[in-house]
Amino acid sequence: MIVELGHFALILALAVSIVQTFVPAIGAHRRDAQLMRVGEPAAILQLALIAFSFGALTWAFVVSDFSVKLVYDYSHSLKPMIFKISGVWGNHEGSMLLWVLILALFGAMVALFGKNLPDTLRARVLAVQASIAVAFLLFVVFTSNPFARLDPAPFEGTGLNPLLQDRALAFHPPWLYAGYVGFSMTFSFAVAALIEGRVDASWARWVRPWTLMAWLSLTIGIAMGSWWAYYTLGWGGFWFWDPVENASLMPWIAGTALLHSAIVAEKRGALKSWTILLAILAFSLSLLGTFLVRSGVLTSVHAFAVDPARGSVILGILIFFVGGSLALYAWRAPMLKTGGIFAPVSREGALLVNNLLLAAATASVFIGTLYPLFLDALTGAKITVGPPFFNYTFAPIFVLLFLLVPLGPFLGWKRADIAAAAERLYVAAGLAFLALLTSFAFFYGGPFLAPFGMALAVWLVAGALSEIAWRIKLFSMPLDESMARARRLPRAAWGTALAHGGLGICLAGVIGVTAWSEELITSVAPGESAEIGGYTLTLEGVALRDGPNFDAMVGVVRVARDGRDLGVLTPEKRRFAAERQEKTEPAIRTNGISDLYVVLGEQAGDGKWVLRAYHNNLAPLIWIGGCIMALGGVFSLMDRRLRVGAPTGARVRLAPQPAE
Amino acid sequence: MTRKQRRATFIAVSLGILGLAVGLMLFAMRDNIVFFYSPSDVVERGVEPGQRIRLGGLVEQGSLEDLGDATLRFNVTDFVETVTVTYRGVLPDLFREGQGVVTEGAFGEDGNFTATNVLAKHDEFYMPPEVADALKRSGQWQGEGAAAPHAETYGQGAYP
DSSP: OHHHHHHHHHHHHHHHHHHHHHHHHHHHHHTOHHHHTTHHHHHHHHHHHHHHHHHHHHHHHHTTOTTBHHHHHHOOTTSOHHHHHHTTSSSHHHHHHHHHHHHHHHHHHHHHHOTTSOHHHHHHHHHHHHHHHHHHHHHHHHHOOTTOBOSSOOSSOOOOOGGGOOHHHHHHHHHHHHHHHHHHHHHHHHHHHHHHTOOOHHHHHHHHHHHHHHHHHHHHHHHHHHHHHHHHSSSOOSOOOOHHHHHHHHHHHHHHHHHHHHHHHHHHSOSHHHHHHHHHHHHHHHHHHHHHHHHOOSOOTTOOOOOHHHHHHHHHHHHHHHHHHHHHHHHHGGGSOOOOOOOSSSHHHHHHHHHHHHHHHHHHHHHHHHHHHHHHHHHOOOEEEOHHHHHHHHHHHHHHHHHHTTTGGGSOSSSOOHHHHHHTTHHHHHHHHHHHHHHHHHTTTSOTTHHHHHHHHHHHHHHHHHHHHHHTTTTTSOHHHHHHHHHHSOHHHHHHHHHHHHHHHHHHHHHHHHHHOEEEEEEEOTTOEEEETTEEEEEEEEEEEEOSSOEEEEEEEEEEETTEEEEEEOOEEEEETTTTEEEEEOEEEEOSSEEEEEEEEEEOTTSOEEEEEEEEETHHHHHHHHHHHHHHHHHHHHOGGGOTTOSOHHHHHHSOOOOO | OOHHHHHHHHHHHHHHHHHHHHHHHHHHHHHOEEEEEOHHHHHHHOOOTTOOEEEEEEEOTTOOEEEETTEEEEEEEOSSOEEEEEEESOOOTTOOTTSEEEEEEEEOTTSOEEEEEEOOOSOTTOOOHHHHHHHHHTTOOOOSGGGOTTGGGTTOOOOO
């Protein structure tokens, strides 16, 4: 019964979102406050209905109601509770329901916290947001009904793909979706602004918190996904330049560009039209990502069985929103008042270069990801664009960007003195040079470019620290005075430093794993040993273990270093009876700086076991850096000036702008 | 700086970055594209030794052999032609005889194909589109659900 109510609530939500698309939009057009006011209750009602529907589906998974086809297909009564719940979005129908839930959540947040927005803008934002909801709710209700029943009801479910029965992956999709769908909010703001024909500093300020929220969720989502791939797929890699990964990276880069260009639009009233375009592009790339993942048009290590028919519906949605918004942009953008041309050497100039480089990086990922598709469509040739392509295109562009990142925050608005800015970075440059020498000495004979990458990483981190030190006048003032300044420093300044520093830490991890990791593939009989990265691995034996819904072959591998015993690692090969699948479970020993990573392979004919091990230097820094970047986003979001629903337009104009 | 000079600077910087990006992409396109071959393509068109390709098809039933020292050998077939592949390492969990596989590697001077990478799939129902296409071309396509334990749910296993 609850399941049918959930289905019914979903259809009601569709009706509500249709009302929410048209009524506030017509109200805004006619300046009819009565009609415009329909938007807010509709957005909240829509959220409540979809949340109820989602709750109903979750309930069916929790109680293992196998009469629901989705539960039968993706759950099993023996599965641990956490994976019963994550099974809700561990499939096509449920994940689309999660998608519309997050969409409605963002819409309702505008309705609740957007009291200070001008009435027409708010009405139009809610209308555009609802139009996206209409498209996706139609998609869910008519092609991907999650509530379909089975008659007769089976006694037991068929289980969830074991690769998805994982704690990090359980929460990877919600974060990733919060990021993808979060950009729908900036999209709605951009389209609403185009309809209004007006973009001003306050518009840029209103759109920034949503961009930040989407960006930081996407950062966490991508980091979680890459961490999961690292510790679960057993190849020791963290990024594969796979189409599905690229699909999440593209909106992230575009969103990063948008974050920066929105600052210029807010502070200097320039780059407005570009900011609107970026907002449209970021969401378009999110939709493209959804399409690529759902349609399975590209060979991907992450691909799952998919249904091309559904892919084409999403392609239709994609074309409608991207084409429609770009057409609107082409028509209305020339009417926007443009800001003047600013001096090349200035904060805004630096942010523009940042945007150009990020746009170029997005383009390189876009072409590398989609070129095989175009070539196939045009000539029928099947090709793959692998990691080397991205190493030659994406990496050099990012190197340029990394070189400039620490410089930007030192440049003043309007016109800046580049020599003075460079002078403040002497210490950072010195440290980077030191890092170059040290890593050359330490990893003598390793890849030639890696020490330069390391220097770049140190340059980013030290640059971020220098910025804070400069702002609080560290060492040029008494310490307690500096501390007082640190407390008064706007949160956004901390956010910038954290995000830029986190980027450097992440880069260090990437360099370490790519250039300085060691790999060992060997086969050993119980009692035999192998050496990697100074560690001695001894296979003591292989035992059987029963898990909740699997049984596992457990390799007991004793780890020692310089004759000192460091305990045992237990890589597993799990066999899931219900799903009839196997899954390798690597064992990782980390000290926060480097990982020892051991995978148990098959038993060979001679009774020996295949053992694969990696010594990954600096690997943990990749995800630590990612978390620090996301934390930077949180700090920026907490800045008083940006608080969602904070200062009204009038109060902002009166408040003195902090000197920067 | 006059307005004109500023504008010229911006155009120069933008064009510079655009040129850089295009140049890098063209350079990278030149030798970092990996073509997909089915076993029939290999026989028909031939592949230079040392050229990296992706070879895809079905793993021939009963062909998986353990050569010791973590090295494995199996045949990739499209039922018309067959290529023997040698691979050193741990096979992905969803590697099965009789199911689709994509391997990446190169032919040596001796004509043997050595794979450096055997692509892991997340899902047992998944058939790489190139493999499906290659089987269709060789007339051996029988639909994907055949080997799957619950074929009736095929096509619903999508996941982000």
